[in-house]
Amino acid sequence: MTVGNEGGEQAVRPPMSDSQEFHKTQAKVVIPDGQPMVSLLGSRDELLRVIEKAFRADIHVRGNEITITGSPEESGIVVRLFEELVELVTSGAELTPDSVERSIAMLRMTTDRPAEVLSLDILSSRGRTIRPKTVNQKRYVDAIDKHTIVFGIGPAGTGKTYLAMAKAVKALQDKHVNRIILTRPAVEAGERLGFLPGTLYEKIDPYLRPLYDALHDMLDPDSIPRLMSAGTIEVAPLAYMRGRTLNDAFIILDEAQNTSPEQMKMFLTRLGFNSKIVVTGDVTQIDLPGGQESGLKVVQNILDGIDDIHFSRLTSADVVRHRLVSDIVDAYGRYDAAVASEPREMAKRSRGRR
CATH class of the missing domain: 3.40.50.300 (P-loop containing nucleotide triphosphate hydrolases)
Structure with missing residues (x-):
C-alpha cells in the first residue's frame, strides 16, 4: 500500500466548530491490487460510514485509491487506520463496525497498533478464532x-x-x-x-x-x-x-x-x-x-x-x-461514587454549622 500527500496547504485556523475553517491537507492511500475493497469498506460501504462519522475529514474512494482531506492530524490518523485495516484483513481478520471503532479508539488514545492487538490468535476452535x-x-x-x-x-x-x-x-x-x-x-x-x-x-x-x-x-x-x-x-x-x-x-x-x-x-x-x-x-x-x-x-x-x-x-x-453494557457500567460507577461522597458532604456541612 502506498501513501502520499497531494496539493497545497492553506494556512487557516484549526477546527473548533462546523463554521470555522481549518488548516487542510490532502493524503492519498492506494490499496494493493488484489485486495477486495469490500473487505475494507464493508458491504454497502457500512465500514466506510463508520470511519466518516468518526473523523472531521472528507474521504473519497475511487477504485483502489482513497483520498482524505482534512486537518493534518485527522488525515494522518485516517491514513494510519487504513494501513492497519489492510494489515488486519491480510492476516485473516474479518472487519466489523465494532472492530473498526475499536481500531479508531486505539489510534486516538494509545500507541498500540490495532493490527497487533486484533490479529492475535488465542484459540481457533469450532470454525471460529478467539482474539482480544x-x-x-x-x-x-x-x-x-x-x-x-x-x-x-x-x-x-x-x-x-x-x-x-x-x-x-x-x-x-x-x-x-x-x-x-x-x-x-x-x-x-x-x-x-x-x-x-x-x-x-x-x-x-x-x-x-x-x-x-x-x-x-x-x-x-x-x-x-x-x-x-x-x-x-x-x-x-x-x-x-x-x-x-x-x-x-x-x-x-x-x-x-x-x-x-x-x-x-x-x-x-x-x-x-x-x-x-x-x-x-x-x-x-x-x-x-x-x-x-x-x-x-x-x-x-x-x-x-x-x-x-x-x-x-x-x-x-x-x-x-452490547454497547449499552458499557454505558450501564459507567452510570453505576458514577452513582456509586456519588453515594459514597454523600456521607462526607454531610459531615462537612455538619462541621460547618458548629
Missing part, C-alpha cells in the same frame, strides 16, 4: 503468558473469564498442562449449599453453568463429558479445592469478588509445580452477606508488587457485549 478485542484485553492475555498468577479485575462483559478459559484450553491442547480446573465460590446472595434443595449436582450446577457454557464454545461438546470423566477438565465449587496441591494444571477462579480473604488465601496456596492460576472478578458486584470483606479486594493490597504475580485491570472501555 481491546488493548487491555491483549495486555491481560500477554500477562497470562508471562506470569504464574494473574488477576483479571474489571466489570462484567470485559472478557476476563472467557479469555482466561481460551488460554487454558490452548495450554491443554499444546500439552503445557495436563488438566484444566475451573472453580467458583458456591456461596452467593447469602445461599449456602447445605440449605439448598436437591442433589449435590443440582445444587452446584447453577453456579458453574457459565463455565460450562464457555467450554462448549471452545471444545467439541461431545468431548467434554469424556474429558471431565477422565479428570482432564474439572469444574467444581471453591470449597472442593481445600487440602489439595494442584500440579501441571491451569486453574481459573471465577467470581473471586465473592471469596472471603481466608478462601482467597486457601485457593492461592493450592498452586503446585508447572501450574498457572488466573483469578477473575468484579469488585463492584460483591454478593457476600453482611458486608463481609471481599478476598479479591484484600489480596490486591497484600500481593501487589510480588514478582511473577500480575494484576490486570479492565474498564468499561473493554466491554465487548
